[in-house]
Amino acid sequence: MAKFIESVGRDTLKRLEYVGGLSIGLWAAVRALRTTLPVIGNRYRWKASIVQMFQIGVEATPMVGLMALCCGFILAMQGGSELRRYGALSLVIDLVAIGFTREMGPLLTAIAVSGRSGSAISAEIGTMVVTEEIDTLKVMAFEPIEFVVAPKLLGALIAVPCLTVVCNVCGIFAGWIYMFFSTHLGLKLYVREVLDSLVLRDVVSGLIKSIAFAAIIVLVGCLEGFRVRGGPEAVGRSTTAAVVKSTFLVIVADMFFTAIFYFTEKH
Amino acid sequence: MSIISVRNLVVEYGGRRVLDGLNLDVEEGETMVLLGGSGAGKTTLLRNLLGLERPQSGSVVIKGVDITRCSKAELKRLRRSIGVSFQSAALFNSLTVEENVALALREHTSLAPAIIEMDVWMKLAAVGLAGFGKLYPQELSGGMRKRASVARALALDPEILVFDEPSAGLDPIVAAELDDLILFSRRVFQMTVVVVTHELASAFRIADRIAMLYQGSFLAVGTKDEIRASQNPHIRQFLDRVPDNIATTHVVESFFQKYLSSPEVTP
Numbered sequence: 283m284a285k286f287i288e289s290v291g292r293d294t295l296k297r298l299e300y301v302g303g304l305s306i307g308l309w310a311a312v313r314a315l316r317t318t319l320p321v322i323g324n325r326y327r328w329k330a331s332i333v334q335m336f337q338i339g340v341e342a343t344p345m346v347g348l349m350a351l352c353c354g355f356i357l358a359m360q361g362g363s364e365l366r367r368y369g370a371l372s373l374v375i376d377l378v379a380i381g382f383t384r385e386m387g388p389l390l391t392a393i394a395v396s397g398r399s400g401s402a403i404s405a406e407i408g409t410m411v412v413t414e415e416i417d418t419l420k421v422m423a424f425e426p427i428e429f430v431v432a433p434k435l436l437g438a439l440i441a442v443p444c445l446t447v448v449c450n451v452c453g454i455f456a457g458w459i460y461m462f463f464s465t466h467l468g469l470k471l472y473v474r475e476v477l478d479s480l481v482l483r484d485v486v487s488g489l490i491k492s493i494a495f496a497a498i499i500v501l502v503g504c505l506e507g508f509r510v511r512g513g514p515e516a517v518g519r520s521t522t523a524a525v526v527k528s529t530f531l532v533i534v535a536d537m538f539f540t541a542i543f544y545f546t547e548k549h
Numbered sequence: 550m551s552i553i554s555v556r557n558l559v560v561e562y563g564g565r566r567v568l569d570g571l572n573l574d575v576e577e578g579e580t581m582v583l584l585g586g587s588g589a590g591k592t593t594l595l596r597n598l599l600g601l602e603r604p605q606s607g608s609v610v611i612k613g614v615d616i617t618r619c620s621k622a623e624l625k626r627l628r629r630s631i632g633v634s635f636q637s638a639a640l641f642n643s644l645t646v647e648e649n650v651a652l653a654l655r656e657h658t659s660l661a662p663a664i665i666e667m668d669v670w671m672k673l674a675a676v677g678l679a680g681f682g683k684l685y686p687q688e689l690s691g692g693m694r695k696r697a698s699v700a701r702a703l704a705l706d707p708e709i710l711v712f713d714e715p716s717a718g719l720d721p722i723v724a725a726e727l728d729d730l731i732l733f734s735r736r737v738f739q740m741t742v743v744v745v746t747h748e749l750a751s752a753f754r755i756a757d758r759i760a761m762l763y764q765g766s767f768l769a770v771g772t773k774d775e776i777r778a779s780q781n782p783h784i785r786q787f788l789d790r791v792p793d794n795i796a797t798t799h800v801v802e803s804f805f806q807k808y809l810s811s812p813e814v815t816p
Contacts, residue, residue, distance in 0.1 A: 326656065414639040421599050422653050423628040 300505075307431075307501050314425065314432040327433050334437025338399045339445050346394050350382075350449040353390055354456025357381055362460060371465060375472065376479040378457030383484045384543075387450040389536055392495035395442055396528040400503040403434055404524035407507025408517035416508070431504045435497065442496035443489050450488070487543045494539065495532045502528040550613075552577045552709065552741050553598065558607035560593055567593045569765040570607070577708075580735060580742040582752045584776075585762030586787060591745045594762065595713055598743065599633060600624050611709070629657060632702030636714040638694040640686035640701070646673070647682035650701045657705065672700040675737070676730060692723035699730060703738065710734065712744045716751050728754050749788065753777075761787070 318327040361377040407430060410416050419426050454476055461467040506524040510516045551574040560568040567590045575581045585591045596602045598609055600616040608615045614627055640649050650669045654660060660668070673679050676696040686694055695715065702710060715731065716724035728751045735742050746752055752759060753773055760770040763783050769776060776784065785791075 324656070413637050414635040415641060417596075417599075417601055418633065418635060418639040418641075420601060421628055421631065421633045423625045423657065 303505055304501050307427075307505050308497065310427045311431045311435045311501065311504075314428040315436055317428050318432045318436045327428070330433035331436040331440075334434050335441045337402070338395060338434075338438050339441025342394060342398050342441075342445060343448055345398070346391055346445050346449050347452045349390055349394060350387070350452035351456045353386055354378055354382065354453035355460055357386065357453070358457045358460035362464060372475070374461060375457060375475045378460075379454055379476040379479050380484055382450050382453035382457075383480060383488045385488070385536075385540070386453060387446050388488045388491040388495060389532070390453075391442060391446045391449045391492060392499065392532045392536075393529055395438070395445065395496070396499045396532060397525055399438070400499045400524045400528045401521045403500060403503030404506040405517055405521045407504055408510035408520045411508060411510045412513060412517060426508075431500070434504065435500045438496040438500045439493060442499075443492045446489060446492040450485075483543075483547075487539070491536060491539045494535055498531050498535060499528045502531060551575055552612060553743070554610045555594075555598070556608045556610070558594070558597060558609065559605045560590075560597060560602070561605050567765055568597070568604070571765075571767060573760055573767065573770065575741060575743060577741055578739065579757040580731070580744065580755055582756035582759045583743065583745045583762055584747065584749075584752045584759050584787075586747060589762040590765045591747070591762055592713065595711065595743075595745050599631065599711065600628070629653075629705055630708045631711060632705065632707035632709070633711045634695065634698045634702045634713065634715065636717050638686070638691075638698040640694060640698055642686050644685075645682065646678065646684055646686065646689070646697045646700075649686070649697065650682075650704050652701070653704045669700075669704070672703050673697075675703065675734065676700045677726075692719050692726065695719065695723075695727060696730060699727075699734065703734060706738065707740065709741045709743065710738075712742070712746075714746055715744060716746065716748045724748065724751060725754075727751075731755050763787075 317323045318331045320328045358374050358378050361374045362371060365371055365373050365377075407416075410430070416426050416430075419429055457476075458467070458469055458472045461472055462469075503524045506520040506527070510520045553573070553575040555571055555573040558568050558571040559566070571594065573581075583591055583594060593602070597604050597617075598611075600609075603617055608617050610616075611627060612630065614623055616624055616627065619627075640646070641652070644652065647669055650672055651665050654665045654668060658665075669682065670679065673682055676699050678693060678696055678700060681689065681693065681697075686697065689697060699712075710731075712731065715727045719727065731742060731744065732755055734740065742755075744752070744755060756773055758770065758772055759776045761768045761776060761779075761784055768781050768784055769779055771779075777788070779785070
């Protein structure tokens with residue numbers, strides 16, 4: 283029994299330590315973010331940030347778009363099969379529009395980005411640790427956080443919300459495909475219905491979430507990368523850990539954000 | 550006054566003492582070789598000399614600044630006068646050889662691009678890589694990569710040049726070329742050179758003085774001839790390449806005897 287309590291305590295401390303590491307990382311990265319900004323920052327960091335925006339955002343667009351189309355169609359079909367029984371098929375439009383802007387869009391995007399870029403980030407940094415490149419940066423009087431982490435953070439903070447918008451549009455478009463085949467609803471009318479059912483708050487709350495998810499994915503990826511000790515197999519383990527932990531944390535954070543938006547909403 | 554002076558340096562990892570009260574002075578303009586076997590603490594000493602790790606106690610004073618206690622800004626300023634070539638070369642894989650060498654010049658100085666280009670070309674020519682600037686590190690051989698990392702270490706015209714295992718993983722001819730390069734760059738650029746190695750031939754070729762490290766402390770610090778004439782049994786063992794008795798038939802037999810009489814085998 284004592285052993286059990288001991289292990290629970292030890293595990294709890296480990297988790298807390300991890301969250302502490304993330305917060306320290308967040309603080310350091312946000313402070314270093316200034317150097318990546320155009321004009322006032324460092325030219326080379328800004329360039330690196332643009333490269334990151336391409337890698338995290340533009341290159342993921344086809345995949346995220348296709349995923350959103352599939353999920354939008356799934357959501358419409360599942361909703362439609364139930365709502366049809368109550369003669370409320372038109373509510374599918376609200377379901378897809380609100381479901382995507384508030385929830386599915388940010389979450390789907392975050393999961394796609396965590397699988398694509400979270401793993402890539404931790405593998406890149408982990409390799410840099412193993413090959414002494416991080417040490418080299420330090421002895422060359424560079425700040426690794428500023429050099430490696432900050433451009434990735436800025437890239438993700440800009441690319442992920444943009445991706446989320448793409449995801450929303452594709453998901454809602456898939457809703458129209460369903461409505462077209464079940465009721466021959468025209469696209470113009472569908473769009474008007476969608477705009478009627480959405481309020482600005484839905485879109486903004488989704489984008490706020492996506493910004494938080496972007497920060498989580500980048501920070502977990504970087505932290506896992508910097509924690510690599512030993513050889514190449516440690517890099518592999520860190521990549522897995524980065525994807526698993528960032529996906530988990532994204533869902534936990536999503537729950538908190540949704541709760542906040544739910545309780546602050548005027549009913 | 551010596552350019553590097555180490556006083557009572559103690560480093561422990563998890564209670565195990567890796568460096569045990571080291572004292573060392575490196576004079577300006579000399580080549581100091583830190584010689585020792587595997588696990589003697591060479592790399593740990595090097596990391597402490599570069600400020601990559603903080604020791605438990607003791608001080609490392611470089612150019613009058615104690616790097617174990619100074620601020621981050623001071624350490625950064627000091628690091629610009631130290632060039633380091635790591636064991637694994639640690640070139641940045643996403644940059645070309647030229648960009649690797651130019652990195653510190655571009656970011657730490659306000660030199661015009663044309664001047665940087667010229668300087669980079671000169672440094673690459675000095676290490677015999679004049680025509681290879683446009684290649685990526687992956688496209689170079691091991692020896693060329695090491696030489697490129699020397700060029701990068703020379704980029705800011707440092708006062709102190711540090712090598713970690715310059716000849717590790719290289720064939721004897723390329724290793725000898727690297728020794729020549731170290732001698733050449735010291736003669737041309739008038740630098741203090743610190744080399745960490747376990748290669749006897751290269752140590753005796755390049756050293757002005759040798760510090761012999763054994764199990765975390767210095768057995769002897771002296772000129773090549775003093776080390777060669779030393780009667781210390783550990784130094785003699787290292788210089789005469791006498792193996793420890795770990796794999797003689799006698800030792801293996803006694804292991805078996807012990808195993809056969811242990812309770813697991815004969816209950």
